[in-house]
Amino acid sequence: MSDVAKDRVRLWLRLLKVVRGLEQELRDTLRREHNTTLPRFDVMSALSRHPEGLKMSQLSGVLRVSNGNVTGIADRLSEEGLVERIPVPGDRRAMMLRLTPAGSAQFARQAQAHEDWINEKLRGISSEEARAMAARLQAFAAQTEEKEKTNAQ
Amino acid sequence: MSDVAKDRVRLWLRLLKVVRGLEQELRDTLRREHNTTLPRFDVMSALSRHPEGLKMSQLSGVLRVSNGNVTGIADRLSEEGLVERIPVPGDRRAMMLRLTPAGSAQFARQAQAHEDWINEKLRGISSEEARAMAARLQAFAAQTEEKEKTNAQ
DNA sequence: TTCAATTGCTTCAAGCCTAAAATATTTATC
DNA sequence: GATAAATATTTTAGGCTTGAAGCAATTGAA
Numbered sequence: 001m002s003d004v005a006k007d008r009v010r011l012w013l014r015l016l017k018v019v020r021g022l023e024q025e026l027r028d029t030l031r032r033e034h035n036t037t038l039p040r041f042d043v044m045s046a047l048s049r050h051p052e053g054l055k056m057s058q059l060s061g062v063l064r065v066s067n068g069n070v071t072g073i074a075d076r077l078s079e080e081g082l083v084e085r086i087p088v089p090g091d092r093r094a095m096m097l098r099l100t101p102a103g104s105a106q107f108a109r110q111a112q113a114h115e116d117w118i119n120e121k122l123r124g125i126s127s128e129e130a131r132a133m134a135a136r137l138q139a140f141a142a143q144t145e146e147k148e149k150t151n152a153q
Numbered sequence: 154m155s156d157v158a159k160d161r162v163r164l165w166l167r168l169l170k171v172v173r174g175l176e177q178e179l180r181d182t183l184r185r186e187h188n189t190t191l192p193r194f195d196v197m198s199a200l201s202r203h204p205e206g207l208k209m210s211q212l213s214g215v216l217r218v219s220n221g222n223v224t225g226i227a228d229r230l231s232e233e234g235l236v237e238r239i240p241v242p243g244d245r246r247a248m249m250l251r252l253t254p255a256g257s258a259q260f261a262r263q264a265q266a267h268e269d270w271i272n273e274k275l276r277g278i279s280s281e282e283a284r285a286m287a288a289r290l291q292a293f294a295a296q297t298e299e300k301e302k303t304n305a306q
Numbered sequence: 307t308t309c310a311a312t313t314g315c316t317t318c319a320a321g322c323c324t325a326a327a328a329t330a331t332t333t334a335t336c
Numbered sequence: 337g338a339t340a341a342a343t344a345t346t347t348t349a350g351g352c353t354t355g356a357a358g359c360a361a362t363t364g365a366a
Binding site for chain 2: 001002003004005007008009010011012014015016017018019020021022023024064115118119121122124125126127129130131133134136137138139140141143144
């Protein structure tokens, strides 16, 4: 294996380790302190950015998970009265999912706590470092998307 | 929210997006091309670094997953003849898990393909960039560990 | 020695996740 | 208008994951 390949593999392993570690802590915190889960938080987060609601398929699209997955999470959130399914006028197959007022209020609290938590976890990273690293990741992501677009042609 | 907090949150969201995306692609590739899964790959990878085998609890320790989790994955790998459970002399509760020759051979092939895959995915990242980013991540992880150690006192 | 606490592992219940099959509805074509 | 294809969602089977409970076996303290 070439040297650059070794460096790339090492970077990948470190990325995975750091992100997995933080993600695991985040799951623990959500469970212990907010009695919820990361997938539920992700669904509510997506819905909070679309107050008018999202169709099930749009939701699985933005979250990049399967349709069946969203069905299950929506079922559970719905049982707790945090989201509701609204029929789509003119298409009886489709369903709009949106936060209830209770869900909206709960998510607002959780989102603020989440931001505080992240800020505390990344305390050792300066604004400049954060921006620099985010820019690199952004460049990488853009590059990858560009490649995909080319491949899709 | 302060500016630096915003930058940190943005960095976290990007990290999560990039790593999740790559991880998802990796899962797809493992499934389609190697008929396996990331958790199985992780178990075999850990075992390949310990040819003499690992006790179940050691394995769940290094992988940072629960004991019950490893039990299930070991069961399935064992059914396929890729790993075997060896009794530990002197402690009839414990079990050593290790790769069979077939498991070892299969993992060697998968590991090589995995490295090639990563190298291709991260093609747009130079050796210098990779080393710089890995160093930052490493510093962050070290800092976090240091903090944990202090808290544990 | 005895027996209570600890240790190592498995089992269990519940949630997450996927791909594929099933269901219902809509759209397009003849 | 009939019907075939496409679309939106749910259901299903199977694997991953956890925390907690259960079961042996080991260790340690009286």
